[in-house]
Amino acid sequence: MYLTEVIFHLQYCTYSARRINSLSGGYFTITNKGSALLSISSITTNTQRFRLDTTGMTFPMVIDTPKTRLLRVWFNPNSVGTVSDTLKINSNALNNAQLKISLTGTGQNEPTTLGEIFWQGNIPDNPNTTSDNYKVTSMKEIQDVNFDGKNDIIVTTDNYWTICYNGNSSVTDDTLWKFNSRSSNNVSGSVIYEDGMQILKTLTETELMM
Ligand SMILES: [Ca+2]
Numbered sequence: 001m002y003l004t005e006v007i008f009h010l011q012y013c014t015y016s017a018r019r020i021n022s023l024s025g026g027y028f029t030i031t032n033k034g035s036a037l038l039s040i041s042s043i044t045t046n047t048q049r050f051r052l053d054t055t056g057m058t059f060p061m062v063i064d065t066p067k068t069r070l071l072r073v074w075f076n077p078n079s080v081g082t083v084s085d086t087l088k089i090n091s092n093a094l095n096n097a098q099l100k101i102s103l104t105g106t107g108q109n110e111p112t113t114l115g116e117i118f119w120q121g122n123i124p125d126n127p128n129t130t131s132d133n134y135k136v137t138s139m140k141e142i143q144d145v146n147f148d149g150k151n152d153i154i155v156t157t158d159n160y161w162t163i164c165y166n167g168n169s170s171v172t173d174d175t176l177w178k179f180n181s182r183s184s185n186n187v188s189g190s191v192i193y194e195d196g197m198q199i200l201k202t203l204t205e206t207e208l209m210m
């Protein structure tokens with residue numbers, strides 16, 4: 001029996017063809033199948049075209065057993081053609097102290113037509129509801145919240161989500177954060193129409209304290 005055994009569900013990730021200068025997430029899970037804490041000291045890539053999303057993350061990243069953690073690696077092609085890289089995950093796992101995942105993606109620069117769909121996704125289930133109406137009730141642009149220089153998008157849904165999407169996605173959607181507004185039968189409320197959602201400017205620390 002391994003003291004700390006790590007299981008990765010992917011050995012490679014192919015991002016396929018994405019619009020150049022877009023930012024698209026690839027998703028990985030790491031499961032600690034051992035009997036001790038898994039401690040990940042670093043996760044690296046070689047190029048700037050693939051980058052680990054470190055939002056809310058500090059190293060060493062500790063994963064309890066038998067827990068799973070989702071990771072996102074952003075692909076940002078800046079020219080036409082295929083780019084490859086290797087994600088290296090260094091940890092105390094006895095079965096694989098440096099796990100490598102191959103990353104491949106292709107930058108594409110096709111002429112676009114009016115009304116073309118740049119990316120799309122499905123509204124997720126809300127685990128706080130038994131029945132879900134996946135209807136989008138409002139959608140607005142928000143200033144750039146993930147610092148890629150492109151504005152992002154807020155969507156509210158009838159199944160009590162307020163979701164912030166990466167506006168610069170390509171092909172598939174990427175959720176930057178989401179907020180549930182239903183905590184019980186008595187405490188719930190969705191944003192039911194466009195005027196029910198207001199986008200505020202980014203608040204300073206002083207304004208937040210007021
Ligand atoms: Ca549900």
Ligand SMILES: [Ca+2]
Binds near residue numbers: 166167
């Ligand atoms: Ca953005």
